[in-house]
Amino acid sequence: MERRTVMKSVAMVAAMGAMMVATKGQTTAAQPNTGPNQAGENNMLDAQTLADRYVAVWNERDEGSRRAAVAALWVPDGQHYVEGREARGHDALEKRIRGSHEKNVRDNGNRFRAARDARRLRDVVTFHWEMLPAETETVLVRGLEFLIIRDDGHILVDYQFFPA
Numbered sequence: 001m002e003r004r005t006v007m008k009s010v011a012m013v014a015a016m017g018a019m020m021v022a023t024k025g026q027t028t029a030a031q032p033n034t035g036p037n038q039a040g041e042n043n044m045l046d047a048q049t050l051a052d053r054y055v056a057v058w059n060e061r062d063e064g065s066r067r068a069a070v071a072a073l074w075v076p077d078g079q080h081y082v083e084g085r086e087a088r089g090h091d092a093l094e095k096r097i098r099g100s101h102e103k104n105v106r107d108n109g110n111r112f113r114a115a116r117d118a119r120r121l122r123d124v125v126t127f128h129w130e131m132l133p134a135e136t137e138t139v140l141v142r143g144l145e146f147l148i149i150r151d152d153g154h155i156l157v158d159y160q161f162f163p164a
Contacts, residue, residue: 045153047118051127055114070094074155082160109134123149128164
């Protein structure tokens with residue numbers, strides 16, 4: 001990733017953080033991005049749909065389906081950052097997600113869901129996710145995703161914050 005793109009990403013993270021503080025308690029409906037993309041194709045990206053697809057990959061039990069979902073969500077050199085860890089590329093992303101799935105879903109009987117608060121502003125999508133026991137509605141952990149996406153909706157960079 002070019003230095004300029006990284007600096008733009010850092011600036012956007014800071015701006016979104018300030019915006020989230022300023023709008024705490026307010027909700028904004030997810031706005032679909034409609035119309036032609038850079039390739040002239042019609043593009044319909046709903047932020048909540050992307051959030052739901054994102055969270056579904058962390059719950060996916062079948063390894064082949066999970067790998068296909070990773071490839072469908074991220075660009076080939078996509079990046080994921082959480083705490084001191086990072087994953088770059090589909091193989092590393094799939095390994096990161098598999099590890100979380102095995103620990104949290106398979107072994108501990110939890111599930112993930114996207115909160116109904118996904119928002120899009122240009123090339124950024126934010127939403128909260130929750131981890132809860134498979135059979136109850138008791139939220140154990142709540143996190144925040146800050147995604148930088150391409151025009152076609154593929155994830156370029158994924159910043160994960162928890163607890164949110």
